[in-house]
Amino acid sequence: MKGSVLIIDDEPSICASLEFALENDYQVWSATDPTDAYTVLKEEKIDLCLVDLRIGKENGIEVLEKIKAFDPNTACIMITAHGTISSSVEALQKGAYSYLTKPLNMDELMAVIARAFQYLNLNEKVNYLTGELEKKYTREGFLARxxxxxxxxxxxxxxxxxxxxxxxxxxxxxxxxxxxxxxxxxxxxxxxxxxxxxxxxxxxxxxxxxxxxxxxxxxxxxxxxxxxxxxxxxxxxxxxxxxxxxxxxxxxxxxxxxxxxxxxxxxxxxxxxxxxxxxxxxxxxxxxxxxxxxxxxxxxxxxxxxxxxxxPLRERMDDMILLASHFIHTINKELGIKIKGLTKQAENKLKLYSFPGNIRELRNIIESSMVIADGEYIDVEDLPETVESGQQTGLEKNISSDSKTLLTLKEVEKEQIKQALDYYNWHRKQTAEILGISERGLRDKIKLYELSP
Incomplete structure (x- = not known):
């Protein structure tokens, strides 16, 4: 898309000659008085203005200031037949990109305009990157709900x-x-x-x-x-x-x-x-x-x-799958692989893990699993052994290593349900999901085992 240029000069002949010189490379508008120029600025997105220092009775410096008020990112090149050091300094102080004197050298003018557009493109990139940096380190940069x-x-x-x-x-x-x-x-x-x-x-x-x-x-x-x-x-x-x-x-x-x-x-x-x-x-x-x-x-x-x-991550497990999905997306780009996500079984296994290394450890687990995975999804067998054998989030092993007594299946089930309910603060939907049963089924188990907070 061509850059846009607005010529503001009270001499129609100069406007016409500049339009002719620029129209092949840029979208060009012209105005012989500031009022018409302000109308163009309101209706069109203008990248650069060529502004005469004297426009009839109007002061070009004042016009420059009003252009900057419309859009501070618009570049302005001042042109005049009556240039002085003081006027050029003032124009630059007020935000002009450059300053040229009449009669204009067209090669010089084209070079200055080209440099001005390079500056505008660079400034746009800087503003974008600054915005992305601010976005990264504001709430949008946090993956949490x-x-x-x-x-x-x-x-x-x-x-x-x-x-x-x-x-x-x-x-x-x-x-x-x-x-x-x-x-x-x-x-x-x-x-x-x-x-x-x-x-x-x-x-x-x-x-x-x-x-x-x-x-x-x-x-x-x-x-x-x-x-x-x-x-x-x-x-x-x-x-x-x-x-x-x-x-x-x-x-x-x-x-x-x-x-x-x-x-x-x-x-x-x-x-x-x-x-x-x-x-x-x-x-x-x-x-x-x-x-x-x-x-x-x-x-x-x-x-x-x-x-x-x-x-710690174990106290905000609602965020764990959200973070895992983000890491999968990021690591896919970094390593050039195409993992679509986690299986439900792998999700449930991760929900049982305590993540002593928190978010940093979760990322390492996801990266390791993605490299090992054979299919499009990370499954339980792709997860590191630390997840399988490490600490669990409240759902501890039901049989102590030094115990000689085995529990009945009902006792195991009762204890497992009780620990899960306690961990999720008796949030039945989350508890049912992690246990792999329906909410109604969980309610029946609570009644059967006479469980209470």
Whole structure:
């Protein structure tokens, strides 16, 4: 599809000659007064405008400003026979893409227009990718429909625009970094840097310099100055992952940064003011860490202004099949295979598993099963042995390994039904589905065995 160009010049002859020169490569409109130009802008999607600096009694700079008000993405090239340095600077400050003087060199004009369209195409791609990034790290980026995750979404929505420190808690693999990115990319700091520091992955002797930076000669090997993560995150967000593993001596310095909102690079006496939102995450119980003397209580209270707790996958099994389907779709693209989904038997087997590794483990299970599967669907025999022999979600084995007593079939059935009901909080539809019986059949069993919550 051709790009669209609007020529705005009070000389009809110039409009006609420019239309003739451009019509083979672009869709072209022209207007000899701004009122007609504004009508075209309202009715048509214009990519680029050629605007005379003087249009009758009208000031082309003012016309430029009104064009940008219609659509900030419209590129404008100013043209004039009376160019001055001040007018060209003003035009560029007001958003003009370029500035040319009459008499126009047509080769130069065509080259500038071509570059302007390259700029527009690049800008469109950047806007698209930015939108996709924001979409990925807002609620649309989460695959969840469980009530437990709805509570998380509501809390994210409430705190995303404020600068309050946030502590994200939850087991490994539950998606804590995804929540942190969501807070940043859907909030007021989304255009600024998002810096990540894994406090457990960086050696103690390097963590301080990673966070706060250093000057040249601050220590052996510091051959040049380097800004730390806090400095890089100025105006943006810093995400301190696995904060519970931060050494106590670094905790003291972090507390000082949070209190004073300034840092000092290693080897420097100069302080730098900071405007940084701090989001921390941990899979540890920081209250217990405080009691054991491994985490500073004052730092804990500084970080834990707002707490977002992510439930483990076993507590949000409503989301498990949704996530599994997403992983199948993604891995199909990555590996060039065509698995359509899970069999019902495989789904039921996964629902019985506790997923100690949470969402990360689910993805690994799905990928492994997809590679092994012979058919179009993942079946029970394709699942890893860990799913078959690992922990189960409340439906424990009915015969203890050290027990010599076998249970009757009725006793086994009663216990199995009772455990399933308890696990699903007596939600009969879910319980019946996992047990492979009808809701009516489940109701009859409850009555037969005199079961109650």
């Amino acid at each position: 469980s009530e437990a995750m709805n509570k998380v979404f509501k809390l994210i929505e409430k705190v995303k625009q404020v600068n309050t420190n946030v502590l994200i808690t939850g087991e490994s693999g539950t998606g804590k970094e995804l929540v942190a990115r969501s807070l940043h990319f859907s909030g007021g700091r989304q255009q600024e840097h998002f810096e990540v520091v894994n406090c457990a992955a960086i050696p103690e002797q390097l963590l301080e310099s990673e966070l706060f930076g250093y000057e040249k000669g601050a220590f052996t090997g510091a051959v040049q100055a380097k800004a730390g993560k806090f400095e890089a995150a100025h105006k943006g967000t810093i995400f301190l992952d696995e904060i519970g593993d931060m050494p106590l001596n670094v905790q003291v310095k972090l507390l000082r940064v949070l209190q004073r909102k300034e840092i000092t690079r290693l080897g420097s006496n100069r302080t730098l003011s900071l405007d940084v939102r701090v989001i921390a995450a941990t899979n540890k119980n920081l209250k217990e860490e405080v009691q054991e003397g491994r985490f500073r209580e004052d730092l804990y209270f500084r970080l834990n202004v707002i707490q977002i707790h992510l439930p």
